[in-house]
Amino acid sequence: MAPPVRTKDPAVAQGDRLIAVDDLPPSGVAEVGTAEHGTLAVGMAGDRPFAVSNVCRHQFAKLGRGQVRDGCLECPWHRARYDVTTGEMVSGPKGRIFGFPPYSKGIQTYTNGVAKLRTFPVELRDGAIWLAS
Ligand code: FES
Numbered sequence: 001m002a003p004p005v006r007t008k009d010p011a012v013a014q015g016d017r018l019i020a021v022d023d024l025p026p027s028g029v030a031e032v033g034t035a036e037h038g039t040l041a042v043g044m045a046g047d048r049p050f051a052v053s054n055v056c057r058h059q060f061a062k063l064g065r066g067q068v069r070d071g072c073l074e075c076p077w078h079r080a081r082y083d084v085t086t087g088e089m090v091s092g093p094k095g096r097i098f099g100f101p102p103y104s105k106g107i108q109t110y111t112n113g114v115a116k117l118r119t120f121p122v123e124l125r126d127g128a129i130w131l132a133s
Pocket of ligand 1: 058
């Protein structure tokens with residue numbers, strides 16, 4: 001397994017308490033540093049809390065700096081979207097270069113075959129998102 005990925009200046013979890021829902025930015029997702037798993041992308045997709053690996057499988061953008069859109073986590077760089085429940089890339093990179101359909105679909109297929117986002121079970125408790133035990 002790859003080592004946990006860390007990032008500069010994430011929010012810091014207090015044990016299993018990742019972040020208060022009220023402390024999430026308007027994007028609906030934040031980078032949260034944990035002792036056990038490194039930095040995670042943590043947020044709310046509608047009324048469903050989530051915590052997933054923080055690194056986009058396309059070109060390694062920090063997903064905690066992206067946004068939740070249409071119930072998916074969207075990468076801040078080329079807008080690939082992820083299902084936060086399964087970790088699957090539901091749509092590939094977009095834009096003039098990376099949105100070239102065969103390329104975009106290839107990235108999506110590769111990601112879902114070998115490199116889905118890691119997902120972590122979480123729960124809502126006392127207005128905060130917690131790692132589930
Ligand atoms: S780095 Fe995430 S879509 Fe390109």
